[in-house]
Amino acid sequence: MNSNKVIYIMGVSGCGKSTIGQMLAKRFKIPFFDGDDFHPQSNIDKMSSGLPLNDADRLGWLQTLNELAKTELQKSSCVIVCSALKESYRTLLSKGVEDQTAWVHLVGSYNQIVERLNKRENHFMDSSLLQSQFDTLENPSNALEINIGLTPEEIVDKITKDIKMKSEFGLFGLGVMGKSLSRNLAQKGFNISVFNREVKGTEEDVAIHFKNSHKELDSAQAFSDIQGFVNSLQTPRRIMLMVNAGKITDYVIEDLIPFLSEGDILIDGGNSNYIKTKERYDYLKSKNIHFIGVGVSGGEQGALKGPSIMPGGNKEIYNLVKPYLESIAAKDDNNLPCCTYIGEEGSGHFVKMVHNGIEYVEMQLLAEVFTILKTMGKTPDEVADILESWKPKADSYLLGITVDILRKKDGNDWLINKIVDKAGNKGTGNWTTIAAAQLGAPSTLIASALFARYTSFYKDERLQASINLNINPSILNLEIEDVCNAYQFARIINHYQGLKLISEAGKSYGWHLNLSEIARIWTNGCIIKSDFMVELIPVLKEDDNILKNKLIINRVKALKPSINKVVSECVLKELTAPCLSESVNFLNAYATANSSANIIQAQRDYFGAHTYQRTDDNSGKFHHTNWN
Known part of the structure; x- marks a missing residue:
């Protein structure tokens, strides 16, 4: 009814x-x-x-x-x-x-x-x-x-x-992000219902307590039973799932289905794998229930004050939830919402996944910069001052928070010196690397950043290896300006690779993606927002490949000597800098007219008869040689 x-x-x-x-x-x-x-x-x-x-x-x-x-x-x-x-x-x-x-x-x-x-x-x-x-x-x-x-x-x-009116929007799951998005929606004036499961003795009345804790939720309806929650919503129901990605999402969908009606809309706002989003989209379509996969970036504060939102699915159905998502999104420099229709099926979650991959690299680059400057004898406060001075030419959200982190004291020491050097991850970097391999896209920096985290986790083995192999970085002979230039160089390559991966996915899956619009919604509200991202909006209107842009080509050329110096010095002084190193290695390979791949192709033909093409045959014919 x-x-x-x-x-x-x-x-x-x-x-x-x-x-x-x-x-x-x-x-x-x-x-x-x-x-x-x-x-x-x-x-x-x-x-x-x-x-x-x-x-x-x-x-x-x-x-x-x-x-x-x-x-x-x-x-x-x-x-x-x-x-x-x-x-x-x-x-x-x-x-x-x-x-x-x-x-x-x-x-x-x-x-x-x-x-x-x-x-x-x-x-x-x-x-x-x-x-x-x-x-x-x-x-x-x-x-x-x-x-x-x-x-x-x-x-x-x-x-x-x-008169209890039906709510116009429902939030299922009141974790950190679910709570922030609920408050954001309520602050924008929407009538909402919120749900959180109840576990006797451990999680009781979560939704009620949450509602009672925030003035803006006075008119919200809070539930711990699914049927009451679903029945409190106007039809077609719009329910945003803010639960952990994976099997839990599937369990929640199955719990909801008995109470849903044809035409209702489920919105997955978690960090779900885009392949699973496509499967859920098809599964629910068979039941005449609509499904939209939505990437949400910005963390707790971003979700509350305005995140970057990346929705994918059927465009007509997206238009039914568009007013809600665009209202709570961050605003760009032109006061437009940092939310745009990405494309079909799982494209929204794919783009969010790549966003996280780019984020992995941006974080790793700053970590490498810190290590380089520290090895040059700088204290955390001095490094923070240096990074602060880079803001006019390389500002970003992550650079800003790194400055704050490095200035934080704990007693007489900097807190950063007391944090164990083991970096965790929640899987999106892994998924991005796998997707890049499946699509044949050279997202080498994302893979390097991911494996740097994996390597960091072997703390005990690293301690033993540093003794056994006598790896002991010595003071680097570098200029601060060169380190800044190297950092900027690597960031250009990172953004090229991430955007290239999105472009390749669009071609492979038949998604109609607008990279300029994607860059625009990444200019505020999200973790990878930066001044460089703003620069990329007009660049991507001309071509999906930013390394074809004359201004960027000239900038890469100008920065190249610095990345060469920094990486060479790190190698010589035994200081690891995987993403800085990979950025210049990639560009050297990318810009090599005649590579070593002919040897590999000959090897493949030798042991597997995989054939090869000849430089003196323009017909496109494939050849095979009996190498014995």
Whole structure:
């Protein structure tokens, strides 16, 4: 059954129906209609001449309002103001939508109302007709009765409290991100329902406690039972899943399905694997339930204040959730939402996955820069000052937080010196590396950053190896400017590789991706936002390959001597810098006209008869040689 509701505000003329109806509609953010606007001209003329309407006059008018209610209920809830003085009138008004109708009766004395009515201008109801309305009035038995002696605000508050409207959006899962997104939606004025599971003795009343802890959630509905949560939502239901990626997402979907209706929309806002998103999309499509995979970046504060949002799925269905996602997203420099339709199926989660891969590299590069500067004899405070000075030419969110991290003290020492050098990961870097291998895209920096984390985890073995192999980095002979230039060089290569991977996925999966738009929504709200990302928006409008852009080519050329110096010095002084090293290695390979791959192809033909093409044969023919 459609869960939308029509609220009829009834009562004699002058009781304030229109004022209350408009305020209530604004409160609930639903359409408002004044029944007086739907009278035929013949009724208006009759009342203007001082004659009361009879039941025959009202019949067509009441039927028109009933049809209006039915039409609106197909789309949303609504408020309709109508005197509805007789029970027979109310029966006509609610015909066919009885279960979706709520009545509010505004009650006042004759003297109260006649005083109000005489103050109104340009209204066709003369106060002399008021007594006839009081005589006609049949008090309803099924209405919320409110005295008009209260202020309009008090009346609307009372109605809001008594009539539980269906929420327009649901959040399933109140972890860190789920809580922040819920508050963000509520702050934007949306009526929401929130759900969190309940585990007796450990997790009890999570949703209720969360609702009660934040003023903006006063009108939100909180649930720990799935059926109540689903039934609290307008149809088509829009439910955003904020649960851990993997099997839990599938379990949640199965738990929800029995209570969903055809046309409902599930939105996966977790870090799900894009392949699983495609599978879930197809599975739910078979049940006539829509599925949208949405990448959300920005962490706890970003989710609260405005994240970068990457939705993928059917575009028409996305348009049904677009107002919610765009409202809570961060804004770019032009005040446009950092949320855009990415493409079909699992493309939103794919783009978010690559975002995280780029993030891995940006983090690793800053870690390498810190290690280089530390080996040059700089304290964490001095490194922070150096990074701060780089902001005019290389600013980013990650650079900014690294400055803050390096300045943090713990007692008489810097906190960074007390943190164990074992880096964790949640799998997205792994997925990105696998996807790059499957698509044949050379995302070598992402792989290097991922394996640097894996290597860091072997702490005990590293300690032993440093003794056994006598690896002991010595002071580096470098200029600070060269380190900055090397950092900028590697970042260009990182962004090239990440965007190239997205481009290759678009071609392989038939997704229609707009890399310039993707760069735009990465300019705020997300972890990899930076000044360079802003620069890439116009560059990507010209070509998906940023290394074809003349300005970037010239910048790479200018920075190349510095990356050569830095990487060479690190190798000579036995300091590991995997991503800085790989950035220049990649560019050297990428820009090599004649590579060593001919040897590999000859080897493949030797042991596996895989054939090869010849430089002196332009036909494209493949050759095989008996190498023995």
